[in-house]
Amino acid sequence: MSAPQSFSKSDVSIGIDIGAPADAAPLAIDPARLQRQELLRLEREIAARHTGGGMWGYSVAALGGFALWVALFPLTMMGIIPLWIGFVASTVLATGGYVTSHEAMHSNIARKGDPLRWLNELVGQVSTIPLIFPFSMARMMHLQHHYHCNDPERDPDYPDAAPSAWKAIVKTWLNRQPRNGGSIHHYKKILAELDSPASRRAQRDTALLQLAAMAIFFATAWSGHALAVAAVWWLPRHIALSYIRFYLSWAPHHPRTGQGRYGNTKVFKSNLGHVMSMCMETHIIHHLYPSIPNHRTRAAYYEMREILAARGVDVSAL
Structure with a gap:
């Protein structure tokens, strides 16, 4: 390049002689501008x-990945594949799911008014289920991050700030705990300030998905498959969230002063x-x-x- x-x-003098007297009219255009x-x-x-261009790869990856993730439950519970394979596959799928949902958050698969808009929304919806993070909430928080990047009060990702990489990794876990200063409380504060139908819908979707996930956890544990659900959903989710928080939030924005x-x-x-x-x-x-x-x-x-x-x-x- x-x-x-x-x-x-002289390029921008617009016909004004640069050797003109001091009282001549100033340049109409600033060269720096x-x-x-x-x-x-x-x-x-x-x-x-x-x-632009074809985005089918994201749709195929999202829908195919979600189908495979669902299939991991019976495959591990029936002993068709070992738990460790289910664990590795689920961790990769849960982490990669955020990438496909991220494109849907920005409507890169299909814009509003496009005949395939339903596919954009479907990709977003299924991609974040393994993370127990509904698409409505994920999109709202991510767009708020773009609007208010590095603002301590209004950037939803600001709690991920940490002085070093190792401390940032630890903090990704601590921020998911029910304590003051973590991501949960920061999200609640931002949602309260937004106070819109969309923010209330995001809170409702989050509660419903979390309740559904907890019901599945308890039901599978009660039926004797506690290790399977822990290996295929609970632990992969936490590893994926930490990985995502580290690379999407901490690494490209550290030290969050820009x-x-x-x-x-x-x-x-x-x-x-x-x-x-x-x-x-x-x-x-x-x-x-x-x-x-x-x-x-x-x-x-x-x-x-x-x-x-x-x-x-x-x-x-x-």
């Missing part, structure tokens, strides 16, 4: 090239690589252009890298 175009004073406008134009051209369009997230290098970090190394692209699908953020980043650097983004990590 060629370096972003720069502008000299013109450069910013050109950078934004180039940035948007790149984003447009990576937006503000503004180009500062509220960062570029980082994951020890597990781009795919295993759920493509979050280039999470800045998602915050800039949420309509770019998750699997295309890396390519968009490398095309946009020089522009981002000119905007003041630290791109040294990648």
Whole structure:
């Protein structure tokens, strides 16, 4: 990619002689502003090239993954597959489910008014069931995160802030406990402030899904399959939530002091690589252009890298 175009004073003088007397009329256009406008134009051209296209892979992964996850229960309870295989498969499916739901949260599978809008909503709904986190609540909290990123009071993910990676991992577990300062209380505070039909529906959906999950836990344990439900649902859910919180919340936003369009997230290098970090190394692209699908953020980043650097983004990590 060629370096972003720069502008000299004479480029934008609009016919005014730069050697004119001091009392001459000032320039009508600020050169720095013109450069910013050109950078934004180039940035948007790149984003447009990576937006749209087929999203069937997410739908197939979500629906197929959910069907497989449901099948793990009878397969492990009947001894057809060992518990450890059920545990590993369920952990992967629960973690990956957030990626497919994430695309549905931003309506990247189908926008409102699209004939396939029902598929967008279905993908979102089934993807978060293994996490016992209803889609209505997940979408509302995630969009609030975008609106108020790194705001201590209004960003739902702010409780994940921690001074180091290991402390962040521990905190993902502590934040799920019923104590003051954790994610539960922060969510409740934000929902109370929103006080809308959508927020009340999200709270209702959360209560119903949690009650249903608890009923299934108790019923399977009562029938002698406590280990199966623990290995296939309870433990994978907690591991998946910690993994998701670490890579989607802590890693790309640490230390949560950045503000503004180009500062509220960062570029980082994951020890597990781009795919295993759920493509979050280039999470800045998602915050800039949420309509770019998750699997295309890396390519968009490398095309946009020089522009981002000119905007003041630290791109040294990648």
